[in-house]
Amino acid sequence: MEQSPLIGLEKKACTGCYACVRACPVKAIHVHTDSPIPEININRCIGCGDCVIVCGPKAITYRSSINEARALFESGGTIVALVSPSISAEFDDISDYRKLVTMIKALGIKYVNEVSFAVDLLAYKYLSLLNDFKGRHYITSIDPVVVSYIEKYHTNLINNMAPLVSPMIAMAKVVRKIYGEEISVIYIGPEISTKDEALKFDNYARVDVVLTFEELRLLFKEFNIDESNLEYSNVDGPLSYKGTLYPLRNGFAQTADMDENLLTASMFSIEGHKEMIKAISEFENNITTIQRHLCISFGNGLDGPGMTKRGNRLFKEHQVIKYANKRLQNFFRVEWYDNLQSYMEMDLSRTFTADDQRLPDPSPERIREILAELGKSENDLTGCLECGYDSCIEFAKDVANGLTKHEMCLSYVLKSNAQQGDSLRDMNEKLAQARKALKESEEKTVLEKESALQASELSNAMLEKLRSGVVIVDNLLKVVKANSTFTAILGEEAEMINEVIPGLAGADLNRLIPSNFINLFSYVLTDNESIENRDIQIGDNLLNVSIFPIVKGKVAGGIIRDMRAPEVQRAEVINRITEVIDRNLEMVQKIGFLLGEGATDIEHMLNSIIEFYKGENKKKKS
Ligand code: SF4
Ligand code: SF4
Known part of the structure; x- marks a missing residue:
């Protein structure tokens, strides 16, 4: 069955914190400039599970094997569970390991065997390999993460990998030898790398399902399996000796009592992801000087992604040691030794495949x-x-x-933020200045509007006070403004329009005055010249008209006086008599020069007429 990738990223759950990017020891999680969500390059992944551990919102998850396990339980075949020695560090909440064995069997599993026996077996195989030194130094291949790392990033060290299977695969072979080839095998452990490791082996070495401790707990919950109503069961043999110490740092070396004396030991034991990377790099560069084998583990035994409890390393180590001691209370060395001998002949060899994921160095x-x-x-x-x-x-x-x-890069981001902060400050200052200027301009506009309104009201009032008719028109001869005297001069019809449209605003002048009058406005607007005191006859009315441009070619104003109006008549008589007097005086001065005193009488007579009219005018006003 085709499997989904070991690691998956749920984009919707990702907060873009990049903890996974920083944690990934082989940079298999990439960040691109066009997306805030990182991307997993599964080809580069070595299955360490560090990204799963550091992802707070659980956006990164590993491939679940729960459905496969359920299907296996329902199949009715013989199922054998292989439990990792780390199980004692995970299930400290179960009162006795024998209860845990019963709980596992309650899932439909017939036999529960410990992988620690395969650890014993492999440790002694390693002891033979290392003791039989033929000039080649080895790196242990007990941890699938280490194997994957070398296959992908140190392909030239493949021949230095110890050609032996992992404890999980070795134990699958052991139980098939015991229970038969047709059994199904479920491995239960703290790591996730074993899920992909299992896919590489078949037939006798086949592991059908790999469950993490976390998944095992989920199945217990789903099947309502609780220790309180279960009896004890013992693990099935063959039992291990010191293989139960495998999750501890030197556990593998101690299992076969390998030489750990620093003066004489031929092997360094290394654990931890940074330590693994550095040690393998040093091994590659300096092995001729170092002259040691490397026993390396990524360190997932007590804190792998498949465990439900993080940290408390010493407590977990204590749990492992406590369990190892408990088991040794009923340990039968002879039986164990016989078992060991009988399986030592088993073929536990393997090969490795280069899957180079290194990238070329940029210039x-x-x-x-x-x-x-x-x-x-x-x-x-x-x-x-x-x-x-x-x-x-x-x-x-x-x-x-x-x-x-x-x-x-943190320092790059801090510098960019500082620069952005500066330009943001500049921008804020400019914005504040612009806002201030805008406010001032708004205030000014309000004031200007108010004074324009006042001026307009004033000019309207003044216009209304004038005894002459006033009309202002645009270049289309539409009335912009007209006072009531103008409407009165035009007659009843214009006054009716004025009631509906005060000031005749927008009215067509063509419809209000005759063409001879219109022609005068057209002339002023076209030629931009004033017409002063032109008398025009409209029906029975004699009007005196002055028209002048206000805005060149666009607006013109007209002052119209009804010559029939008494005050206009008087004023006009005064104006015109004054005009006659001025002209006559000029003439009289010339005649006087010839006739002397006689002219003074004429002037006196004319002045008395003027005074008469002025006196009449004053009376009228008072
Ligand atoms: S750690 Fe999780 S949340 Fe953070 S970037 Fe990675 S996937 Fe997203
Ligand atoms: S499992 Fe390990 S190697 Fe794979 S992406 Fe996550 S951190 Fe990187």
């Missing part, structure tokens, strides 16, 4: 360029290592290879 120029973009020079590479890389150069290489982005 030194490109690395220098990226370092400069990050604000670093080759002489100043003090790195905080917050990006998850061992050095700024390693980080720059992966930026060049498109595996990560500049923003993963």
